[in-house]
Amino acid sequence: MxxxxxxxxxxxxxxxxxxxxxxxxxxxxxxxxxxxxxxxxxxxxGSPANIEVREARVLLPVMPGRNTNAYFHIVNTGGASDRLRSVSSSAASAPELTTHRMNAANGAYRERSGAVGIPAYGEVKMSPYGVAVTVRADTAWRSGERVTFTLDFQRSGTVTVDAVLRPVRLGSAP
Structure with missing residues (x-):
């Protein structure tokens, strides 16, 4: 044992x-x-980005043919973020993503910006005080007409939207 x-x-x-x-x-x-x-x-x-453009407008410039801004309300109802890389239009000359800036003398100006991030389950509301799309207005544009834009997103591809031409209302934000 x-x-x-x-x-x-x-x-x-x-x-x-x-x-x-x-x-x-x-x-x-x-x-x-x-x-x-x-x-x-x-x-x-695995929920992908889901981009919707809920509002699109372009301000008619006070002086026809000058630069103006287009504003888009972009909503992402998906679970992944996305990025607006560029904007194009056959009816508006040279659209570019810009952002509002102030100089030392309190003068406002627009500066070219890079891509705009759209967070998952979030939104971006373009405005005169933030991100916008700066375009050269056509002298033939009239209030109420529509201008077609194509927004190019990194993940969602392209979204085409018609923006309504609106006059500038002095004393209030567009």
């Missing part, structure tokens, strides 16, 4: 620690899988 000795205390302690570590890893794994499953079931995982 073999001589069976009781296990040494150090081995028992190491076995308990290994079992506790394994249990902690298994619980963390199950929690992560459960959380990801719930996230996916709720429809958030």
């Amino acid at each position: 073999k001589n069976l000795r009781p296990p040494r205390p150090g081995r028992l302690r190491r076995a308990r620690e290994a079992a506790a570590t394994g249990t902690a890893v298994a619980v963390a794994f199950l929690a992560a899988v459960g959380g990801l499953s719930a996230w996916t079931t709720a429809g958030y995982a």
Whole structure:
């Protein structure tokens, strides 16, 4: 008969620690899988950007043929962010993304900007005090007419929208 000795205390302690570590890893794994499953079931995982342009307008310049601005209300109802890279139009000359700036003498001017980020489940409302699309107005434009623009997004591709020509209302934001 073999001589069976009781296990040494150090081995028992190491076995308990290994079992506790394994249990902690298994619980963390199950929690992560459960959380990801719930996230996916709720429809958030892999939800692409979903861009809508809810409003589009162009201000008629006070002096026909001068630069003016187009404003778009862009909404992303998808779970991934997107970026407006550029804007084009066959009816408006040289559209470019710009942003409002102030100089040291409190003079306002527009500066070319890069791409405009559209957050997931978020929106961007272009305005005279932020991002806009600066274009050269056509001298034949009249209030109420429409100008077609194509907005190019990094993930969503292109979105074509008609913007309504509106006169500038002095003393109020467009």
